[in-house]
Amino acid sequence: MARRSVARSLLNNLLSMKLEPCSRLTASRSVTYMPRPGDGAPRPVTLIPGDGIGPLVTEAVEQVMTAMHAPVYFEKYDIHGDMKQVPQEVIDSIRKNKVCLKGGLKTPVGGGVSSLNVQLRKELDLYASLVHCSNLPGLPTRHDNVDIVVIRENTEGEYSGLEHEVVPGVVESLKVITKFCSERVAQYAFEYAYLNNRKKVTAVHKANIMKLADGLFLESCREVAMRYPGIKYNEIIVDNCCMQLVSKPEQFDVMVTPNLYGNLVANTAAGIAGGTGFMPGGNVGAGHAIFEQGASAGNVGNEKLLDQKKANPVALLFSSAMMLRHLQFPSFADRLETAVKRVISEGKYRTKDLGGQNTTQEVVDAIIAALD
Amino acid sequence: MASQILRRVVRSCSGGILSSPANHHHSSLLPALTRAFSSATPITATLFPGDGIGPEIAESVKQVFQAADVPIEWEEHYVGTEIDPRTQSFLTWESLESVRRNRVGLKGPMATPIGKGHRSLNLTLRKELNLYANVRPCYSLPGYKTRYDNVNLVTIRENTEGEYSGLEHQVVRGVVESLKIITRAASLRVAEYAFHYAKANGRERVSAIHKANIMQKTDGLFLKCCREVAEKYPEITYEEVIIDNCCMMLVKNPALFDVLVMPNLYGDIISDLCAGLVGGLGLTPSCNIGEGGIALAEAVHGSAPDIAGKNMANPTALLLSSVMMLRHLNITDKAERIQNAIINTIAEGKYRTADLGGSSSTTEFTNAICNNL
Numbered sequence: 001m002a003r004r005s006v007a008r009s010l011l012n013n014l015l016s017m018k019l020e021p022c023s024r025l026t027a028s029r030s031v032t033y034m035p036r037p038g039d040g041a042p043r044p045v046t047l048i049p050g051d052g053i054g055p056l057v058t059e060a061v062e063q064v065m066t067a068m069h070a071p072v073y074f075e076k077y078d079i080h081g082d083m084k085q086v087p088q089e090v091i092d093s094i095r096k097n098k099v100c101l102k103g104g105l106k107t108p109v110g111g112g113v114s115s116l117n118v119q120l121r122k123e124l125d126l127y128a129s130l131v132h133c134s135n136l137p138g139l140p141t142r143h144d145n146v147d148i149v150v151i152r153e154n155t156e157g158e159y160s161g162l163e164h165e166v167v168p169g170v171v172e173s174l175k176v177i178t179k180f181c182s183e184r185v186a187q188y189a190f191e192y193a194y195l196n197n198r199k200k201v202t203a204v205h206k207a208n209i210m211k212l213a214d215g216l217f218l219e220s221c222r223e224v225a226m227r228y229p230g231i232k233y234n235e236i237i238v239d240n241c242c243m244q245l246v247s248k249p250e251q252f253d254v255m256v257t258p259n260l261y262g263n264l265v266a267n268t269a270a271g272i273a274g275g276t277g278f279m280p281g282g283n284v285g286a287g288h289a290i291f292e293q294g295a296s297a298g299n300v301g302n303e304k305l306l307d308q309k310k311a312n313p314v315a316l317l318f319s320s321a322m323m324l325r326h327l328q329f330p331s332f333a334d335r336l337e338t339a340v341k342r343v344i345s346e347g348k349y350r351t352k353d354l355g356g357q358n359t360t361q362e363v364v365d366a367i368i369a370a371l372d
Numbered sequence: 373m374a375s376q377i378l379r380r381v382v383r384s385c386s387g388g389i390l391s392s393p394a395n396h397h398h399s400s401l402l403p404a405l406t407r408a409f410s411s412a413t414p415i416t417a418t419l420f421p422g423d424g425i426g427p428e429i430a431e432s433v434k435q436v437f438q439a440a441d442v443p444i445e446w447e448e449h450y451v452g453t454e455i456d457p458r459t460q461s462f463l464t465w466e467s468l469e470s471v472r473r474n475r476v477g478l479k480g481p482m483a484t485p486i487g488k489g490h491r492s493l494n495l496t497l498r499k500e501l502n503l504y505a506n507v508r509p510c511y512s513l514p515g516y517k518t519r520y521d522n523v524n525l526v527t528i529r530e531n532t533e534g535e536y537s538g539l540e541h542q543v544v545r546g547v548v549e550s551l552k553i554i555t556r557a558a559s560l561r562v563a564e565y566a567f568h569y570a571k572a573n574g575r576e577r578v579s580a581i582h583k584a585n586i587m588q589k590t591d592g593l594f595l596k597c598c599r600e601v602a603e604k605y606p607e608i609t610y611e612e613v614i615i616d617n618c619c620m621m622l623v624k625n626p627a628l629f630d631v632l633v634m635p636n637l638y639g640d641i642i643s644d645l646c647a648g649l650v651g652g653l654g655l656t657p658s659c660n661i662g663e664g665g666i667a668l669a670e671a672v673h674g675s676a677p678d679i680a681g682k683n684m685a686n687p688t689a690l691l692l693s694s695v696m697m698l699r700h701l702n703i704t705d706k707a708e709r710i711q712n713a714i715i716n717t718i719a720e721g722k723y724r725t726a727d728l729g730g731s732s733s734t735t736e737f738t739n740a741i742c743n744n745l
Contacts, residue, residue: 115586142519158535158552163589173590174533179546202407206637212540213550239641243648246519246623260583264641267616271623295616321447 031276033330034320040071041169046093046100047074051081053311055105057293060313060364061320061346062103067368068330070324072277079116081106086119086347100290101323114161118291121154127181127285127290128188129154130267130319130320131294133273138345141352144338151192152262153185154283159259177213177258182220185247188284189256190228198251200232201225204241217258223234242268249273270295277353278344305352307352311357312351314340317367339370374390410564415701418470419446422480423687424675430480432687432738433694436713439742442698442706447474451493453483460495465688468500471668476701478653478694479670482676492676498531503660503668506639509696510646513655516728517665520649522627527646528569529639530562531660533630536636552633554590559597565661566598566633567605567699576608577630578602583639594635615642624647646673657692659700669693679726681732688714691741713744 046061049055065072070268075097077090092188094100108116120126161175186203195203203221207214218235225233236244236260244251257265270279281294293315305311317340324333343349350356351368378572382605421430437444445446449467458465466725471477482493497503502735506529539551544562563580580598584591595612602610612622613640621628622642626649634642647656653673669687679685698707719721724730732740 114588118586159586161586163587165589169593171554171589171593173552173554173587175552177548177550177551206640209536209538210540210550212542212548214545216548239644240618242641242645243652246645246648247652261641262635263583263616264619264638266620268623268645271620275624276620295620 016251029333030127031334035328039328042071042073043086043099044097045072045074045273045323045327046090046097046106047076048079048100048102049076050079051106052104053306054105054312056309056360057313057316058101058103060360061316063364064317064336064371065075065320068332068335071173071329072324073325074357079117081103082108083116083274086116086123091120091123092288094120094288097329098288098312099323100288101316101320102290102292104293116158117279118161121283124290125155125285126285126288127153127155128185128264128279128285128291129266129283130192131281132318133266133269133278133279133294134342135273136278136344138341139278139345141272141274143246143249143272146269148252148269148273149196149198149254150186150266150269151189151254151256152266152312153181153258155259156181156279157259165219175213177261177332178215179220182217182258183224186224186256188222189254190224190231193231194228195283198231200234200257202241202252203235204238204255204257204265205231205235206238206261207238210255214258221256238265238331241265245269245272248282266295275353276315277312277351278318278321280315280316282322289323291323291326292316293319308352309361310352310357311360313355313360313363314344335371337372340369342370343367374596374665385452385588414443414445416445416447416474417697418467418477419448420467420477420479420482421448421450422675423451423483424481424677424680426480426482426675428681428683428691428734429671429687430478431534431563432734433478433690436691436710436741436745437694440564440710440713440745442703442710444698451622459496459500461493463493463496465698468497471497471501471666472538475664475666476697477668478690478697479668481671481673481675483675489605497668498660501660501666501668502663503666504530504532504663505562505661506643506658507565507569507661507696508643508647508656508658508672510656512641512650513715513718515715515721516650516655517650518651520626523646523649524628525629525646526569526573526631527639527643527684528562528566528631528633528634529643530558530633530638532636533558534636536640542639552587552590554593556593556597559594561632563598563601566606566631567601570608571605575631576669577611579618579629579632580610580631581615581634581698582612583615583638584612585614587708591635593697598633618642619645621633622649652727653689655688655692657689657696659693661700669696669697669700683735684726685734686727687734687738688718688725709745710741713741714717716744717741 030278047058049058075093079090100335104118117252131150136140158175160174167170167291189201203218205214205218207218225285249272270276276295279294282289321333321336343366349358349363351358419430421427447470449470451462452464455462456464508524509565510523512523533553535552537551537553542548567580580595582591584595622645647653655671658670658672671693673689695707696713717740723737725732725734725737
């Protein structure tokens with residue numbers, strides 16, 4: 001009898017003790033990554049602040065990186081969306097450094113200037129664009145259980161930029177789909193799923209109408225799917241996909257799409273998970289990678305947001321965490337993400353898109369304070 | 373929500389009465405949209421019950437119309453079992469002529485038979501009747517709770533060209549090209565209809581959805597046409613929204629939008645997205661507008677062969693589409709009565725079909741609506 005009461009009081013003691021993170025009670029082992037000698041040398045990263053709120057949010061990233069003493073240093077280049085083309089020195093810098101972090105570049109609408117975002121991707125052959133949309137604790141959304149990665153073909157498709165006026169009043173635009181590009185983006189999608197322990201890849205298409213073009217895309221996806229028998233593969237038509245995203249988003253895991261549908265699906269998924277201000281993303285190619293705000297990279301906010309300095313830095317901070325992992329500095333990435341998630345879940349410092357009134361600087365200070 | 377519906381009722385009633393004489397000095401397409409008639413002379417309308425659950429829900433429509441005393445006479449046509457050489461599809465020439473003659477029609481779900489050598493049924497209807505605009509009003513049904521409560525928008529989609537021109541070819545092995553075509557004529561036509569619809573239904577804002585920062589010439593032309601039409605309607609606010617922004621705003625806050633006008637592909641995706649916001653294709657009405665004022669209202673859901681004949685189908689989509697048809701014919705008072713009856717029946721929650729979470733049969737649901745008239 002006495003033993004049981006002792007046991008019970010011990011149990012009560014255990015349960016009433018406050019659990020801190022990494023508490024010995026939960027017996028969680030710390031994660032360790034074994035580096036190669038020399039891995040800690042500082043790496044140069046090209047930084048493009050961009051237009052609109054771009055400089056504000058890239059400044060936020062720089063501050064946090066300095067506070068963490070992360071082994072990266074930035075080479076800044078100032079380009080704007082209304083330039084005719086990306087300056088050669090910027091491209092050379094990215095080719096040398098292999099990694100770039102970028103704010104948004106605003107393309108003037110209908111202005112005869114081709115988008116610099118698209119130019120960079122084509123020039124460096126960054127053929128896969130990735131957006132990771134997931135629910136964050138503390139971020140109110142209508143949908144739960146959202147954890148979707150949208151991988152979008154980035155170089156061809158509807159964004160080939162091949163348009164011409166046939167006769168006055170009739171304009172044609174070419175959508176080009178090639179087996180080569182479809183296959184490599186499908187390969188990247190399945191490889192991503194394989195390396196990140198994802199269970200399902202869904203191909204999004206409109207092959208019932210565009211039989212040859214999207215049919216070729218699907219064929220390439222099916223071929224790659226056969227090489228990964230452990231990963232489930234299915235196909236969904238794009239309009240049904242959008243409908244399912246707003247009603248049952250938990251059925252999607254990794255999605256691979258051609259260029260235009262990917263744009264729409266990524267923005268829809270980002271919207272249901274909390275907004276484009278929170279979703280990280282990047283563009284990756286065989287030799288280089290550019291990290292930027294996940295969805296809507298061309299949306300650089302409006303004047304008011306800029307004047308009041310209330311832009312949301314979270315998306316770019318998460319993207320820079322992805323960049324740190326890409327550079328193989330995983331523990332810095334973990335620290336950064338934990339700090340940002342803590343600030344969001346506490347909810348004391350919120351920017352305008354969360355309904356708060358804090359400036360970017362206040363949120364950044366809170367994140368730096370939350371770093372451990 | 374009830375106050376919103378009341379406001380919409382008042383707006384559309386007044387819009388309907390005021391817009392009829394004003395239409396005559398718009399482009400030549402529009403006068404055909406207004407019809408002067410007395411409510412005693414019945415109007416003939418073509419009815420395609422369709423396949424699967426089609427005949428059952430078409431029965432519901434006929435029953436409700438009879439109970440509401442609507443002056444419509446139905447001319448039923450069925451999809452044939454063999455290909456008619458004159459139309460290259462399973463729809464007969466007589467069916468198409470009937471729609472051309474009557475100028476209004478109602479279409480149930482049709483299952484496209486698989487196979488080659490014929491055009492799909494929807495494509496045949498679209499091409500032969502020159503249906504250029506697809507109008508889909510999406511509003512949250514009170515009493516049927518989805519994650520979105522405040523949806524009240526209309527999507528108007530250009531239906532003939534754009535990315536769905538069907539012009540594809542293989543350049544060399546492994547390289548395929550698909551043409552997206554935008555013409556001034558088609559863009560002007562759909563923009564005209566969009567603004568006319570907005571005015572006639574008391575809507576305040578029209579948003580053109582595009583991706584002209586990337587596809588500068590094609591979507592640029594579409595936007596230019598919309599701007600031209602917008603100048604003729606100064607009382608309606610006009611704005612332009614890039615498609616990816618639009619998707620994000622729709623899932624975060626659908627109340628930001630009123631009327632959306634878009635080219636073909638974006639329209640397809642956005643209209644299905646909006647249908648998903650309010651509860652799915654089983655509840656969404658739709659109407660196709662053709663040259664010369666032809667209107668073919670249709671239910672966009674599938675033919676559901678697994679529940680065909682079991683009296684379980686939900687006739688809401690076809691009923692709401694028939695209401696759209698009545699509004700097009702300017703029989704607004706009956707349209708309002710039937711629409712309110714449907715909304716009230718669903719809101720009451722006592723009679724709901726299986727897909728809405730209830731257990732009533734089609735006939736019980738239809739009777740409840742007739743009682744609510």
